[in-house]
Amino acid sequence: MDLSNIPLFKAMAKKLNWLGGRQAVLAENVANANTPDFRPSDVKSIDFQALLSGSKLGGTLKLVTTAPNQIATPPSAIGGVDRVQQPGRVDLEDQMIKVSQTATDYAFTTNLYQKQITLIKHAIDQNGGG
């Protein structure tokens, strides 16, 4: 049984990955909070609705590296999340709120994942016990 074939698990894995990527982008903003001319960025939210309804992901064309010596198009490298440039300077309060929100969402999703696993385990137990 491959859990990633179940749409809900696939969506949750995608969400966890996205949250991790977002946290890295936010870390970048905070680290550069006092760098002159630095513009903060955030990540584009993924359409989880489309993910759950089973449509194919990543329909847009992207630049790819076809040879190992090509330089990767840099900053979008984090977790494959799409960045969005934010206007203005880095606002530490705003960033802190986003960081804690991301951490909370992450905890929520991992909890949900755990619950689903428990549910599946129960179903397996029922079958095994007869």
Add this chain to the structure above:
Amino acid sequence: MDLNTAMQLAAGGLSAQGTRLKVIAENLANADSTAQTPGGDPYRRKVVSFRAVLDRSLGATGVKVGPVLQAQGAFERRFDPANPAAGADGYVLLPNVNPLIEITDMREAQQSYQANLNVIDAAKQMISHTLDLMRS
């Protein structure tokens, strides 16, 4: 893993703010350092500069400390002919360090340091939540 990247970026931020604090301490410590020779220049305030640098191994933009620059600005003059550092006109040049500015700068460095620590905390929490998945 992105969370490790987040931690490394934040650690870079910590180190940069640490360097900044070091330079501030230097300025404050030398707030009264006059010249060694009569009529010479006293200590000149130092300013740290930050640069956003793309770390290719992380695939993210971290922060690096650029060159430590010397601040422009006129020296304060005090009439003190008995001072060994006094020039021919009897005036001693004092460093262009303003403690108020340094302290404000220090507070900002402290705040940014705290923010980076918060990011590390959040990333750590997320990693431990991921590890908790194995417990179910």
